[in-house]
Amino acid sequence: MAERWTIGEFSRITHLSIRALRRYHEQDLLIPQEVDPATGYRYYTPAQVRPALTIRRLRELDLPLADLRLFLKAEAAGGDGTDRDAAQRIVAAHLRRLEDRLGRTQRAVEALRELLDPRAERTVSLEVLPPQRVLAVALDVPRKSDLSWYDAAMRDLDAAAGRRPVLPPGGRYAHELFTEGHGRATVYLPAETPLPPGAPVTVKELRLPERTAAVATHIGPHDDLDLTYSAVGSFAAHNDLRSQDVVEEIYLVGPRDTAQPDRWRTLVAWLIDPTPVRPPT
Numbered sequence: 001m002a003e004r005w006t007i008g009e010f011s012r013i014t015h016l017s018i019r020a021l022r023r024y025h026e027q028d029l030l031i032p033q034e035v036d037p038a039t040g041y042r043y044y045t046p047a048q049v050r051p052a053l054t055i056r057r058l059r060e061l062d063l064p065l066a067d068l069r070l071f072l073k074a075e076a077a078g079g080d081g082t083d084r085d086a087a088q089r090i091v092a093a094h095l096r097r098l099e100d101r102l103g104r105t106q107r108a109v110e111a112l113r114e115l116l117d118p119r120a121e122r123t124v125s126l127e128v129l130p131p132q133r134v135l136a137v138a139l140d141v142p143r144k145s146d147l148s149w150y151d152a153a154m155r156d157l158d159a160a161a162g163r164r165p166v167l168p169p170g171g172r173y174a175h176e177l178f179t180e181g182h183g184r185a186t187v188y189l190p191a192e193t194p195l196p197p198g199a200p201v202t203v204k205e206l207r208l209p210e211r212t213a214a215v216a217t218h219i220g221p222h223d224d225l226d227l228t229y230s231a232v233g234s235f236a237a238h239n240d241l242r243s244q245d246v247v248e249e250i251y252l253v254g255p256r257d258t259a260q261p262d263r264w265r266t267l268v269a270w271l272i273d274p275t276p277v278r279p280p281t
Contacts, residue, residue, distance in 0.1 A: 003045060004033060004043040004044065005044050005045070006044075007041070007044065009044075010049075010052070014049055014053060021042070029069070029072065030055055032044055032048075055068065058091070061095075062098075063091070070086075071091060074087035075087045107221060107223040111227060114224075114227065115227070121231070122227065124215065124231050124235040125215055126212065126213075126235075126239075126272075127212070128212050128213075129211050129215075129269060130210060131207065132207070133190070133191055133205070134205075134206050134207075135157055135161060135189050135204070135206070136186050136188040136203070136206040137153035137187050137202045137203055138186040139153065139184075139185055139186075140185075141182055141183060142182055143181050144181065145182070150171070150187060153185075154169070156199075156200035157169070157189045159199065159200055160195060160196065160203040161189050161191060169189050169190075169250075169256070170188055170250040170251060171185060171186065171187045171248070171251075172188070173185050173246065173247055174246060175247060176245075186206070188208075211271055212271070213232075213271050214232040214235045214241060214272060215232065215267060215269050216228050216232050216268050217265055217267055217268075218265070218267075218268055219264075219265060220261060221261035221262070221264060228266075228268050229268060232268055241272045241273075242272065243270060243271070243272065243273070244271040244273055246271050247268065247270050247271060248269040249266055251265075251266055252266065252267055253265040
């Protein structure tokens with residue numbers, strides 16, 4: 001067997017076009033074993049077949065060039081376990097990103113199919129939520145915030161509660177938090193005992209009153225939570241129910257309970273003004 005192949009021979013063996021091989025060379029991804037200084041001809045070796053095919057797959061999966069170069073550098077370092085682990089971590093992180101993107105795409109497709117089906121309808125009912133004693137963290141969420149405010153609130157609530165309550169956590173959110181991107185939020189945990197000494201100063205005792213709401217249970221991840229919000233909001237408007245300025249979410253099953261988003265259950269309660277209303281149609 002020849003110890004080196006021309007770029008044409010290497011192209012036939014790997015099914016990579018000559019143009020792609022030249023591009024890999026220009027990008028310092030796959031450098032030929034030898035380049036004739038007089039003719040510029042590129043020559044490759046059998047040992048470069050697997051790296052060439054690996055590069056092709058990683059580029060097809062949109063691994064950024066900078067990450068790909070780090071991967072190839074770690075791979076080329078040899079048999080050192082540390083280098084091998086570093087290379088594997090680069091690819092594993094990218095595969096997780098791809099899986100997340102695929103999951104979001106699949107859920108978007110499912111949501112779109114539901115929106116395009118005129119018969120699809122989420123179940124909404126008018127219910128009265130009982131009064132409840134809770135430990136709560138109230139805050140004004142600023143513009144362009146990520147969900148770190150929620151995580152911080154839950155950490156303070158867990159520290160104050162000491163042990164996990166039997167009843168699920170929840171949150172009360174001003175509508176402007178969704179319409180304007182900022183607004184008032186109150187995150188809570190049900191509590192049967194008084195606020196203990198030494199609890200975080202952000203945590204207060206609060207008694208939620210009895211409240212009437214258009215209610216639906218959202219099933220699964222929160223990517224299409226807007227569909228459930230639309231259902232409860234439309235129900236309230238259709239039945240001439242006067243909306244309060246607050247919507248409530250109760251996390252019946254959530255990330256604290258399971259790492260499987262398909263098992264999540266979120267009660268969405270569109271709070272209604274308690275004045276008498278006509279029965280829903």
